[in-house]
Amino acid sequence: MKDTTISARQAGMICAVLVLANKIFLLPSLIYEGAKSDGFFVALMLFIVDLFVLTTFFMLKAKYPNNTLNYILEKHIGKFFSKLIYIVLMFFFLFKVLLTYSVVYAYLKGQVYQDEFALLALISVIPVVNHAVVTGLRSFSRTIELYFYAISAGVLICLAVALVNNQGMPYFFNTSVPEFFNSAFKHIFTFGDYIFLFLIIDKIKMEKKEGKQILKFAGIGIFFVLSIFFLFYSIYQITAFMHNNALTDILSASNQSNSVGRLDVIAMLTIMFLSYFQLSIFAFGFSEAFCNVFHKLNRAYSVAVFDVIFLIVYVILVGRYENMLLYTRSWLPYLALVTNYLIPLMIFFMALPKKKGVKYEKNY
Amino acid sequence: MKKIINRFKKNPMLLVFLVILVFFAPFALFSPGESTRCSIVTAVGVDKLGEEYEVSLLTFIPTANQTYLETNSVVTGKGKSVAEAISNAGLTLGKKVCLSHAKTTVISTKLMQDDIAKDIDYLGRVASLSENTILICTDNPAKEFLLAAQTLEKDIGLKLEELISYNVDNVYVTDTSVEAFFKGYYSQTGSSIIGYLKLASGEGEEKSQADSSQGGNQSGGGQSGGNQNSGGQGEESGGESGIDAQDEVSGYSSSQASSGGSSGSSSQSGNSDKKVLNSGEVVLIKNGIMVDKLSTEQLHGINxxxxxxxxxxxxxxxxxxxxxxxxxxxxxxxxxxxxxxxxxxxxxxxxxxxxxxxxxxxxxxxxxxxxxxxxxxxxxxxxxxxxxxxxxxxxxxxxxxxxxxxxxxxxxxxxxxxxxxxxxxxxxxxxxxxxxxxxxxxxxxxxxxxxxx
CATH class of the missing domain: 3.30.300.210 (Nutrient germinant receptor protein C, domain 3)
Known part of the structure; x- marks a missing residue:
């Protein structure tokens, strides 16, 4: 039988790539509107909650090292609710793909392909994403592994140049508590990416303490995002709301860096690679959930269904990326409440030992 | 053939590559050169005529040339908003307006009688314009300034962006970009500082050259020359006086308009004798309105x-x-x-x-x-x-x-x-x-x- 498993290290890299999804272009500016520079703490808080979800994953993996999520859910809550959860996750990942694609498309259209139109851009995205999903988790994990250090180097160069451009500390602690939490709620859909790991729990090979690898890479991803937030707020301070592409803008904020021609090409390449991987991961998440709802249909069907639904929703419902952003801050946070917190909380209880005193082997 | 088909079957990614190639290659092969579709704008000027904005674009025209001189042209567009005016300037150019190379934004002091933040809001937000675009103001309409700046390179081999860059690095030594203006504008105090460059007519040119040479003599003689105020203060405070060599006023004359010429609604008539005067002054802005001008000495006081x-x-x-x-x-x-x-x-x-x-x-x-x-x-x-x-x-x-x-x-x-x-x-x-x-x-x-x- 074909080996479909991935190592803990590869899972960690997937985590790092997911952490960067949708958080390094527009998000710092959007959060600034509500929480000012305290948006940094909003991101920090949401990451801390995400880390609890990751811990829940480790607990579940310790209790059920080789079982699928479907098996675990059916065992605890039955077939119907299990399917219901998968349907919710299907929608979650579908909208994650839509959000990622919309934001990246808007970014690249502004920066590079001013004359291209969305559907033409889709031609270069959909086949690659489809291929990644069909070939499976193992192959695209290996591709991510191959490119991860190049991506990290890209982000690090952006951060290093931004450090040169840095103009002091951001203005912290200027928002009220309701503003802070309101802003956090509005953007929770952009977080909560670790739920993907639950979907592939049976496919991650984790020997003793190998969970540390996942934690390490998740930490790297969080460090990247928080550094970008911090530098963005320290460079732009009170005009952060006027800048839409954090990773590019921190690069091009000074005369020194601008004199090196179009230095933002580093950010562009990094974003392009990251986006392909993020779209593939989210699409795989959709496909995995789909296959668990419709057991009889294989992955090729899920990909075909994904393409059709994606195109219909994109053309009819989303169309412009502004619409997608509107949904992200209006009704999608409610969906995220379920996927990011309710489902992991439920899984947390499932991961607890059956009897008091029973201890599972710690895997991180 | 069978071999090729089998290879494609084994590696479906090749098929994906082929599909992408089929869609994109014709676009790439038959699309015209970037410079024929996009105009390279190196400076933007904003004026207001009644209720309408007039945006002037100092545009680089890529032409085959046996000298090192660049051909530039000033093109204008009018509209109810700056964005609309830029778009209309594109109509005049017959090309898309590309602002990525614009390093300078010029506004007139007349425009600064009112809150300029609303006038240049678009320039602060448009992603294609670099955040570091330097904002300067001038005592004449921005359009006239750009027309005069056109001749700088022809006459003394100096590009406007080089002059501005020199000022930013050596005279202002503070961030005077569009971004810095907005940072000051949106701050608690609503205060910003931007550079100021004058335009002088032919008479002014002569006067300036006289001033300049006089200043040089005075400097040589150990007096304050163009900085008589500080000299005076020096005397009051015990006969001391101070002068910075960089304080001297320098002028760049332009005898005639450059070969690029203007197009659209711009006109060069009457501007051929105008020149850019760099006296290292800056302008103080409060809530988007110009409130005072700082001389070079006063600027050095800040520095x-x-x-x-x-x-x-x-x-x-x-x-x-x-x-x-x-x-x-x-x-x-x-x-x-x-x-x-x-x-x-x-x-x-x-x-x-x-x-x-x-x-x-x-x-x-x-x-x-x-x-x-x-x-x-x-x-x-x-x-x-x-x-x-x-x-x-x-x-x-x-x-x-x-x-x-x-x-x-x-x-x-x-x-x-x-x-x-x-x-x-x-x-x-x-x-x-x-x-x-x-x-x-x-x-x-x-x-x-x-x-x-």
């Missing part, structure tokens, strides 16, 4: 507390100590360390600036003769240190008066207090009838330590 502003020259006169007798000495600031601290004493805010200057003697005269010692290893006596300190303090005080009068905090007092003494500072502001006038109630302590480089 005393700016750690990045080095390589200035300081000239002191009537120095008599163990080494010199009634000498005039010119020092260059080779290094500078600035430490700013804030505190409250009995409810009074204190803004303390400690400046350590490393000076190098570069020129000296005793009466009519040059000093006959090696200046490289010269020490700085207490007399010299005292005079330098007095001169710099007096210059800082002069600038502070202007800032206080206009309620413009462009030296970062609010920022510093907000970071270090937020609660007390806000309490202090609340205690004032007009919190905007807080500079008048702020105690400044300038401590200058002078040492040899």
């Amino acid at each position: 005393i507390i700016n750690g990045n502003a080095i390589d200035r020259t300081i000239t002191i006169e009537n120095v008599t100590d163990e080494s010199y007798q009634d000498a005039m000495l010119t020092y260059t600031v080779k290094n500078k360390r600035v430490k700013i601290t804030t505190k409250f004493e009995n409810g009074h805010p204190i803004f303390r600036i400690d400046v350590i200057l490393g000076l190098e003697l570069v020129e000296g005269k005793e009466g009519e003769t040059n000093i006959r010692t090696n200046t490289e290893l010269s020490d700085i006596s207490e007399e010299v240190a005292g005079k330098v300190e007095q001169f710099l303090k007096s210059r800082f005080q002069d600038t502070l008066k202007v800032l206080r009068k206009n309620k413009t905090d462009v030296i970062g007092v609010t920022q510093k207090f907000e970071r270090e003494n937020k609660k007390e500072f806000r309490k202090f502001l609340r205690s004032l009838d007009d919190p905007d006038d807080f500079l008048n109630f702020m105690n400044f302590e300038l401590v200058i330590k002078v040492q040899p480089d």
